[in-house]
Amino acid sequence: MELKRVVVTGLGALTPIGNNVEEYWNSLVAGKSGCAPITYFDSEKFKTKFACELKNFDVLDYFDRKEARKLDRFAQYAIVASDEAIKDSGIDMDTIDKYRVGVIWGAGIGGLETFQDEVINFAQGDGTPRFNPFFIPKMIADIAPGNISIRHGLMGPNYTTVSACASAANAMIDALNYIRLGYSDIIISGGSEAAVTMAGMGGFNAMHALSTRNDSPETASRPFDATRDGFVLGEGAGAIVLEEYEHAKARGAKIYAEFIGGGLSSDAYHMTAPHPEGTGVVAVMKNCLKNAEINPEDVDAINTHGTSTPLGDVAELKAISIVFGEHAKNININSTKSMTGHLLGAAGAVEAISAILSMQHGIVPPTINHEHRDENIDPELNLTLNKAQHREVNVVMSNTFGFGGHNACVLFRKFVE
Template sequence: MGVVSPLGNNVQTFWNNLINGKSGISSIDTFDVTDHKAKIAGIIRDFDAEKILGKSEARRLDRFSQFALAAAEEAWEDAKLDLNNIDAERLGVYVGSGIGGIETLIENIDTLRQKGPRRVSPTLVPAMISNAAAAQISIKWNAMGPSMSPVSACAIGNTAIGEAFRLIRSGEADVVFAGGTEAAITDLSMASFGNATALSQRNNDPEKASRPFDQARDGFVMSEGAGILILESLTHALRRKAKIYSEVIGYGASSDAHHIVATHPEGKGAFNAMRSAIRNANISPDEVNVISAHATSTKVGDISETKAMKQLFGEKAYQIPVTANKSMLGHMLGAAGGVEAIALAMSLKEGIIPPTINLENPDPSCDLDYVPTVARQMNMKTGLSNSFGFGGHNAAVILKKYEDETICSNKVKL
């Protein structure tokens, strides 16, 4: 697994900060925010693209592709895979981005207006297209198997993991890079989201701004980064005695079919995605021990997700711990699902549930166990992770703690 995040640019640092309830949100200092409504974000710090990728490669890549390659590199080293012992035609890449290379696009629009068309970069298009990250990973690791860049807005990470899971289970691949990446903290993006009143304006207290399920929440906090996992068939993993974090055992997807930006108020699509994932995993709702909520800290979204969990789990919903990583990370958009799946895999492995920080006065409509303020130790076997996106896209994945047992053909490890 590999991470680039506001809480650290490797899995261990990220995980340590997450379980210690540290916020990665800070004031924006990368451009002038004087006239912006929202002036805070989850910015990646201490990321030296040239040191990681080399000067020439870093310069021709947009920031979102830089993040993806860095996270993929960590995942590859963590997996201890050897290209000499892999069938390149069965090595796939399912990595997406919600917005793609918007920073590169904006820079070249400015160049066009100020200096004319002859000064626009010839590498603009290959740098900005949203499949660039997946393509760059494929090229670097000679991954000649299926490659896809899903665009399901903020559900991308889970969509990528779920579709990669299906690909491996169908027998069409042995190993797949899966996840999402995003680098959209720009003047333009912040202005648009801010004018849509979607962002928190708690500018004087950045670390307290993202507060899922809290009565005083006032919108999400934009963030950036990447979360890449390497999925592998269980037989392939066991054959090479790989380290296994957990198993992907279920995936469900749905559409709200309701509104381009607003979630279904009753959580209909979220319910359908979670139910499909549970059915796909061939388990009962009672077997789910922990839920990683999408929980962006918006008024309607947090309530609708809570309603969906209550509808699916009934009275058991009050007994299942629910964690909201975005309280610390902010909303990483297309990268969120991949990063949160990594957090869930670590939770199952280590027996620790990260806290939902800033939950000081719960919204009366949000009355489940959201693991407020402090991490919780708990022996868990099965976890569910939710990701929802603009356009009504919903994706849920189910991970199971790995236990050495008889090989089953429908299992996929990460």
């Protein structure tokens, strides 16, 4: 069976450094940090008092008050980003076969704020179970793609992938395969997360996962730096319209890139720590290259998982050196989490958008906040430190890994007829 070609025809982003794709990309290239003191709640008693929140985002600019109350923030973000991507794609909803258009979305946690608030309200009451009737529909992780499909009348495959921080990349790989196999013409894919809450910050602090650089929040996310002390929690959404090539060509769609492959693997090692030798990461990148039918030497840039944790960054770079050998020194390696923080289940989508735009513009965004070299990291690797670098990018890889050992890797190629 000949597989269909899959192309990217629409992008949408809602991030801590930009509330649309253009703002997001300009901030990436400029090396702008999205980290600042928390405004959503009083963080005085928390170990970490900062995060990468959205800026100047007013939900009432996108929804009426009644509709907004029915949606957890993670679902609001999903709808906003997907609306931008669908508009960007130029899809005419009156002419497409909506049974062949689906939504496959990623979320690592889902409606955490809704769950937190409802349980607190119950605990503070007299024991009478007075819960909001929208409690469950707001909380469940699959409600985001459900709402997107309802909004646009899309009747194809519709579900959520949950694989912690690999969720959005998992969703995109599933979407790739549905289209490749001819089951769908278009899939809106991506991921969203809204875990900057008391429960989210407190939970990640309890497991010593977050940076506690409270004296300098804007420099706290510092992937590959010797003084890194944990990741910075972010929030937002990324949406990508994936489309079968002939379908896109027939309607005259603009094409950003070709989605050429995806790989999956498991560390099978530890609940939260990566394998120190990066064995699962080696496997996922090899699987992705094989799936895309390209050689390691074809890859020009890698947007790493690069969360700014002491163990994870070293393991990933070791794996890159193993997979790419001498060619690893020719690759522009970066971590956009240095600017956005870690968007958990949305990370794979927002970082794929950055990777795609690096091909469009011939610019690799920087890894900011690097001040001290880590002796455990090969100094010959080009980590795109502190300043964006101009170069031709024809093939770009993006890695995302999640608690539980979930690894996902995607590959995009500059589109040619």
